[in-house]
Amino acid sequence: MKKALLLSLVVCALGISHGTLNNTVLFDREIVRILDSHCVMCHAEKGPAFPLETYEQTWLQMHPIYLDVIARHMPPWPAVPGYGIFANDNALTLRENQFIVSWVEGLGPRNAGAVFSNTAAAGAEQPAEVRAHTDFGHWQFGEPQLTRPLAANTIEAGQANQIKRTPVDLGLTAPRWLRALEYMPGDYRVARAAVFTIQETGQWVGSWTPWYGYLSLPKGTAIRLPAGAHIMAEIYYKGGKERITDQGKLGLTFAPEPAPNAVSDIVLDAKAIAAGRGPAGRLRGAIRLTAETHIVALRTETAANLKSIEVFARKLDGGTEVLLYAKDFQPDWPTPYIYKDPVVLPSGAELTVTAYLANPDGPQAAAVRLTASVFHKAGAQPPR
Numbered sequence: 383m384k385k386a387l388l389l390s391l392v393v394c395a396l397g398i399s400h401g402t403l404n405n406t407v408l409f410d411r412e413i414v415r416i417l418d419s420h421c422v423m424c425h426a427e428k429g430p431a432f433p434l435e436t437y438e439q440t441w442l443q444m445h446p447i448y449l450d451v452i453a454r455h456m457p458p459w460p461a462v463p464g465y466g467i468f469a470n471d472n473a474l475t476l477r478e479n480q481f482i483v484s485w486v487e488g489l490g491p492r493n494a495g496a497v498f499s500n501t502a503a504a505g506a507e508q509p510a511e512v513r514a515h516t517d518f519g520h521w522q523f524g525e526p527q528l529t530r531p532l533a534a535n536t537i538e539a540g541q542a543n544q545i546k547r548t549p550v551d552l553g554l555t556a557p558r559w560l561r562a563l564e565y566m567p568g569d570y571r572v573a574r575a576a577v578f579t580i581q582e583t584g585q586w587v588g589s590w591t592p593w594y595g596y597l598s599l600p601k602g603t604a605i606r607l608p609a610g611a612h613i614m615a616e617i618y619y620k621g622g623k624e625r626i627t628d629q630g631k632l633g634l635t636f637a638p639e640p641a642p643n644a645v646s647d648i649v650l651d652a653k654a655i656a657a658g659r660g661p662a663g664r665l666r667g668a669i670r671l672t673a674e675t676h677i678v679a680l681r682t683e684t685a686a687n688l689k690s691i692e693v694f695a696r697k698l699d700g701g702t703e704v705l706l707y708a709k710d711f712q713p714d715w716p717t718p719y720i721y722k723d724p725v726v727l728p729s730g731a732e733l734t735v736t737a738y739l740a741n742p743d744g745p746q747a748a749a750v751r752l753t754a755s756v757f758h759k760a761g762a763q764p765p766r
């Protein structure tokens with residue numbers, strides 16, 4: 383017993399020192415994990431982009447991968463690190479970034495340090511092929527209580543970006559309290575993103591992106607769905623190599639009883655500042671909160687000519703907190719920013735959104751809309 387423990391300690395210690403001395407990054411060890419968690423939801427045979435599932439596929443794309451990762455162009459995620467902590471953040475960590483850089487600079491070794499061939503050490507068995515795995519066709523949040531199929535959409539080969547709007551009748555005969563909403567596309571090659579709102583009220587109830595498929599609300603909070611409510615689905619498509627028919631499914635999970643804290647939307651439009659009163663190319667909007675406010679998620683519209691968006695709160699004590707700083711939007715991948723833990727702002731704080739345009743003299747959006755999903759702890763006064 384004692385001997386076994388000692389032996390495992392020795393093995394452990396050897397393992398660690400080996401790892402620090404020999405810092406070769408290997409496909410089978412570090413790279414495949416990065417592909418699994420950040421890339422193959424898109425880069426797959428059955429996904430919207432060329433596959434990066436096997437060693438060979440990845441090795442052949444090594445240089446574009448290097449450039450895109452350094453430029454933070456891939457994976458798509460517009461929020462600048464350091465401002466807000468998001469549950470659906472798909473950016474590579476600094477460490478993952480460094481792994482990719484080292485791997486490419488080391489010419490892309492596979493397993494035993496050799497490039498390309500899946501070689502076994504002398505006398506050992508041929509190692510099994512290591513590859514990244516996709517998780518298409520599964521509910522990520524868990525089995526929903528209610529599922530509803532959406533109307534099917536047929537997308538032509540090579541079709542440019544388009545949005546299809548489909549209302550979904552939930553068939554509710556009484557109000558229900560929504561805890562979580564998830565979407566599962568029928569065909570991942572053409573679906574890029576989906577946004578869901580309550581048709582009757584316009585309230586946002588969740589979004590789907592290839593890397594994060596659901597909205598799950600914090601404990602004790604829920605969104606009230608009125609009897610007879612419809613969900614409006616906006617599905618973002620881009621054509622694939624062939625004509626594809628996609629039919630997605632919506633999955634809903636309810637709270638067993640009315641939730642103490644109802645989630646609602648604060649909508650804020652950033653508009654042009656009167657000529658001469660502010661710098662050109664800047665849109666701004668602000669609202670004063672009249673109760674303690676917990677922010678679950680933010681959503682911004684990515685209008686044409688938009689360079690960056692800053693959302694911050696100015697508190698009565700003069701302190702400022704940046705809630706989101708996003709730039710380099712990729713219009714193909716509209717994403718919400720879902721906080722890992724809701725951000726709590728005190729009563730009296732001013733919530734401000736500033737949008738900067740890439741070209742102040744070019745065509746401009748009249749307004750850039752920010753939607754914040756919020757709740758107030760039971761007993762606190764709602765704003766306005």
Ligand code: HEC
Nearest residue numbers: 420421424425430431432443446447450456457458592593
């Ligand atoms: C949300 C989907 C998505 C995710 C996640 C994603 N990509 Fe992409 N990527 C795309 C699409 C779509 C393209 C364009 C593909 C095409 O033109 O066929 C692309 C293009 C690329 C390109 C080619 C760029 C060029 O200059 O030709 C590289 C390299 C790349 N991605 C690497 C990655 C890596 C590495 C990851 C993970 C760290 C990743 N991507 C994550 C969707 C994604």
